[in-house]
Amino acid sequence: MSWSTPTDPDNAARRAGGRRRYHKQRQTARAARRFDLVLLLARYPFGYGLQALLARELGVSEATISRDMAALGHNWTQEAPRQRERQQQRDQRLGRRVAQWEAEEAATARQEARQQAEHERTIEALASLDSDALLAIHDGAWGP
Numbered sequence: 001m002s003w004s005t006p007t008d009p010d011n012a013a014r015r016a017g018g019r020r021r022y023h024k025q026r027q028t029a030r031a032a033r034r035f036d037l038v039l040l041l042a043r044y045p046f047g048y049g050l051q052a053l054l055a056r057e058l059g060v061s062e063a064t065i066s067r068d069m070a071a072l073g074h075n076w077t078q079e080a081p082r083q084r085e086r087q088q089q090r091d092q093r094l095g096r097r098v099a100q101w102e103a104e105e106a107a108t109a110r111q112e113a114r115q116q117a118e119h120e121r122t123i124e125a126l127a128s129l130d131s132d133a134l135l136a137i138h139d140g141a142w143g144p
Contacts, residue, residue, distance in 0.1 A: 033058055034068050041074075046083030 007015075040054055051069075055062045129137070 030068075033060065033064075034072060037065070037068050038072065045087045 036058060037054060040057055044050060044053065051062050051065050055065045058065070126137075
């Protein structure tokens with residue numbers, strides 16, 4: 001078939017319909033990929049190798065990620081300082097939480113140590129008593 005051979009209208013319409021369907025599938029796939037890209041950007045901090053990581057996650061080339069980022073209006077040079085600042089803020093919040101948890105754990109450990117020491121002192125005091133005193137304690141006849 002040569003390009004100069006006329007095509008009947010029915011065949012031309014089928015070809016056009018096939019192209020429209022093919023392009024619609026590509027547009028749908030691109031929209032889904034860009035949606036996934038936005039979700040991944042929220043999960044990963046900005047840094048060296050992010051574009052390659054995103055490309056691997058989505059199974060596309062880095063050039064595709066770059067085009068998608070440009071289409072989404074993402075500016076890498078403006079994003080870097082904001083991402084670093086947000087990451088530092090997250091790190092600071094996490095550091096404060098960890099310090100708080102460690103302080104609570106230390107307080108709990110001190111409380112448990114005091115209770116254990118008091119329990120041991122009570123056991124030692126009871127061990128030093130004779131059997132008549134223990135019976136009196138048991139019967140409630142002795143004590144404050």
